[in-house]
Structure formats: structure tokens, C-alpha cells
Amino acid sequence: MTTLRRWWADAPATTLLTLTAVIVYAITALQSGSLMDNLPGSSLGAAWVLYGPEVAQGGLDRLRALGAIFLHIDLGHVAINSFMLLLIGREIERFAGTALYSAAFFAGGIGASATVLWMAPYNPTAGASGALFALMVLLLGITRARGGDLRAPLALILVNVAYTFIAPSVSLWGHLGGLFAGLLMVLFFVHPRAAFRWAGVLGVLLLSCAAVLLV
Template identity: 45%
Template sequence: MQKIAQQFFRGAPVSVAITALCAIVYAVMAVQSRSLDSVVWDSVGAELVLWGPETRGAGLVRALTAGFVHLSATHLVLNMLMLAVIGTEVERAVGSGPYAVAYAAGILGSSAAVLQFAFLTPTAGASGAVYALMAVFVAIAYRRHVDPRPALILLAGNVVYTLVASDVSVWGHAGGLVAGALMAWPLTSPSVRTRWVAAWVALAVCTVSTVSAGYAG
């Protein structure tokens, strides 16, 4: 198991840090709530989850912190598996610095959509950012001139799941996917400078969108 983890996360320190942070946050919530499946409302998670009415002023930081909160052990494991498979590949392709900025943009793009279209729905999880990474993953396939069908099938399967499942944030996933799609091509450019610019522009746009949606809600 250790060798498998090392293989997935080799050359991807930001993905390792994100996984560790999500696991630590979940562990703290589980201890505080004395539960593995209902961990949010009886723990520090209640102060971190995204919920429109609590995003005024400093509360808007929830738009970012919610991306590191997971509602159950299953929720955490599924998102971290996707991060291990997709996030590590994206990080190695674009570089850890641009990847970290782009990941934050994915979280905020997801949160902006939730605040705009599902203001009263509490939302948490890394899946919005993961959807952004899936869009970038598709762009990487095209950049490398390899068969993009596996990446497209993975993305399509997750979109279908989002539409048919009853316990997922449709707007959160959609917002992350849109953010990822908009930055995917320049973020995968051979030019390191272009990657950095794409990541920071995406973060700026998603930040403005989140603030605007939070105050308009």
C-alpha cells in the first residue's frame, strides 16, 4: 500500500499536502462529533462549510475552507482517490506552483456557483476542485497528442453521476468544471510563464465571482 501511494504521489507535493490537510480536518471533526458519518454540525466543520447566509464579511473565507471539509469517510476517500489519480498527473504536468493556484481557483469557482445558484444549500468537499482538474486533465491529453478518450470518458461519467445522484452539489461540480475548462488550455501551455498567468488570472476571476455572489445572495 505504501509503495502504491508513493507511486501515485511522486513529484506531487501539493497533492500530498491537500490530501493530508483534508484528512486532518476530517479526523478533527470525527473526534469532536464522535462519528464517522455525521461529522460536520457537531464539530469545527460547522464553521468551515460553505453556507450562503454565513458568508458575509470574514465568513466569506468559507468559500475556500469548504474545499477541505468532507461530510463522511466515504466522501473523503472518494475525493482523495480522484485527487491521487488526476491531481497528481496534473501537478506533474503543469508544475506544483501553478497547480496550487489553479486548485484554489477550482475551489472558488465551485463556491461561486453554489453561492449564485444554491445560496441556502450547505456545501463542502474537494469535488469542485477535482472537476476543475478533470477539465485540465483532458487538455493535457490533447497537448501530449495522446488518445483523449479515457480522460473524456472519466469526465463524462462523473458528469452523469452528478446529474443522477441525489447527494451531490450539482452547482458545485458545475462551477468547478467551468473554472477548469476556462483555464485548461493556457494552464497546460509549454510556457511556464503562461501557466502562471493562467492560474493567477483564473484565481482572480473566481475570487471576484465568489465575492460578488456572496454579497448578492
């Protein structure tokens, strides 16, 4: 409990986003009765999984582009993404502040969802990986702005990009969409003027939402 309070004080948005993903996973696992194949048989999974034909119907199904960010397909999936979010998100939130960091997370996540809907609409997709790819790019930009060693964040991006092309089960377009959203944001994100930082992040967020609405 003390550790959770410390994380909450240090990085409240990162903590809340991670807890949301874990809670959503727990609900789907309870509904499906499975820890390792938790979306089939889950009403929440059926309602939130990102699937182009459903989103194209409009209405509340557009919210799948948001809900799918917190949906994960098994225990390993949510564990890896939650660990990476805690590790990367905390650093970015401490640099940028809670509000700007939160906007960047959703810009990356919804941008990834929009890319999937346009490029692979018939592939059901779930997970926070797209948002994480955007955050990895922002971490690289922050490290450069601080004058730090770029090898670790570059290696993190390259390993994950390579894994994207090797592993058949991951969402290629979700990962590439998040990466692209991060690239669009990064120069704004590290700009010394707050107005520029917010303009870049909100611009990508609005562009991502518009892309979802136009599906």
C-alpha cells in the same frame, strides 16, 4: 512511510492537499463522534461549511469558500475525493509543476464555491469535488497536448457529470462551477509559454475570489 515519502517527492502539493482533507475529516469525526455523519456536532464543520447567508455577512466567513474545499460529510466522501485527488493531481502536478498546479487547484475549488454561493446559496456544501472537476478538465487538456488517448479522461468527466445529475446528494452547482473553471483555464494551462499558463490560471483564481467577495 516509504510510500508517503515517495509521493511527497513526486507530487508534494497533491500529497499535502490530500493529507489536509484527511486531517480535517479526522478532526470533524472526533468532534462529532461519528465517522458517517461527522459535520453535525463539529465546531470546525460549522465554521467551514459553505453556506450563503453566513458568507454574505463578510469578514472571516468569506474563508468558508476556501475551508469548505477540505471539508467532507462522511468517510466515503473523503475517501473517494482523496483517491481521485491522488490519482489525477499527481499527473497534473508532474506536468505543470507544484506552484502552477496548486494555483489551478484553488482556482477550481474557489470557483466552484463561488458558483454555489451565487446559484444555490441556501444549500450547505462541502467537499473537494469542485476542484476535482476542474482538474479533470485540465487532465483532458494535458492528454491532448501529449497526443494521448482522450477516451479515458473524457469518460471520467462524462461519468462524473452524469452522476452529478443522477445523485440527489451532490452539489450540482459546485460540480458545474469547477467544470467551468477548468474550461476557462485549460487552453492557458497547456500553452508552451509559462507567462500564458500563469496568466490564465491566476486570472481564473482572481475572478473566483472576486465572485466570492461580491456575494
